[in-house]
Amino acid sequence: MTGGLRRGDEGAAVAEVRARLAQLALCNDIIESDPALFDDELDRAVRTFQQERGITVDGIVGPHTFRRLEEARWQLGDRVLSYVPGHLMAGDDVTELQRRLNQLGFAAGRADGLFGVQTDAALREFQKGVGVGADGTCGPETFRAFDRLVRTISGGNAATLRDHVTVTELQTGVADKVIVLDPGDTVDPDLCHAIAVRVEGRLAALGTQVLLTRPAQRDPASPHGDDLSRAQFANDIGADLVLSLHVDRVASSRPNGLVTFYFGDPRGGAHSASGRLLAERVQAELNARTDLLDCQTHPRTWDLLRMTRMPAVRVELGYLSNEGDARRLTSAAFQDVVAEGLAAAVTGFCAPR
Secondary structure: OOOOEOOOOEOHHHHHHHHHHHHOOOOOOOOOOOOOEOOHHHHHHHHHHHHHHOOOOOOOEOHHHHHHHHHHOOOOOOOOEOOOOOOOOEOHHHHHHHHHHHHOOOOOOOOOOEOOHHHHHHHHHHHHHHOOOOOOOEOHHHHHHHHHHHOOOOOOOHHHHHHHHHHHHHOOOOOOOEEEEEEOOOOOHHHHHHHHHHHHHHHHOOOOEEEEOOOOOOOOOOOOOOHHHHHHHHHHHOOOEEEEEEEEOOOOOOOOOEEEEEEEOOOOOOEOHHHHHHHHHHHHHHHHHOOOOEEEEEEEOOHHHHHOOOOEEEEEEEEOOOHHHHHHHOOHHHHHHHHHHHHHHHHHHHOOO
16 A cells, blocks of 8 residues: 555455445445445545545545554444553544543543553553552453543543643743754755754754754655654654644645644644644744745644644645745745744744743
8 A cells, every 4th residue: 555545446455445434434335336446435535534634635545544544443442452662552542532531630641542651641540540450451441430430520621731731831931942843855855954954043043952854865764754753753852842844836836825733633622732822823923924825724633743742833835836935935035034933933932921
């Protein structure tokens, strides 16, 4: 599935995708035509799933979309959950577990569907409180304890409170902060790298430690070559913030403008409050300095946003397929303006209140 499944493909893998989407009530699993054919109905179902999950809507079932389909098949109670270092359990059942723990006042972190250290600690605290063996394993006995309690508890969200505490802890000035700048592997990574270097220079002058996820000439063997490894890199070094810079190119010359993304479920619910605040700050600073079309901020669940443990924002700086955006973005003077805006956004976000 390296290249991904798409409309017109056929085979057992297509039938498996159809079955999983049917389980989610997004398509029919019994059809008159060949269930192993990637037809128009399946294409619509894939796009609907991608839109609902906050991932790129392209109708292609590549590794990322298939992995999210795998996660979507699990409901809380379907399997035993626990913390597995180096291979985190992921799925909708983990998301529901995190929601329930947070609802009950046990700080499981944001409901991102990844069973990490924070979820493990919250689960053990919950197990102690209800008299269940505090082994960090969420099995039948723990499920029954949830069923007894969740029906009687409402309101409150420890994850949201903790997220606001995180923002407060960051608002001590930009000096000594560790910022990861990610010049994304987009249609023009060199352009993104040029802007990232300009941002690095401005922040470093203020005493900020800035780390780039890749050098100017990208090494294919780089350990930070995809969103998963970049998120792990930021987590491993204990970064305070992550900014991922991108430009795009599409078939039409009409799309244009600036947009920022933070971790969140587009359907509502779980999101990073600190990530949203940072995204709004970036959007505001760049809108104030440039005449790029304001496409606002939006929640998404891309891996880099979902798996980082600190506020992370993806910045789409425009479309090189649009004449106006391309003219601006390829100008060194405009790149300086964008860098000033990004540096000001980080500085303002971290400023003491």
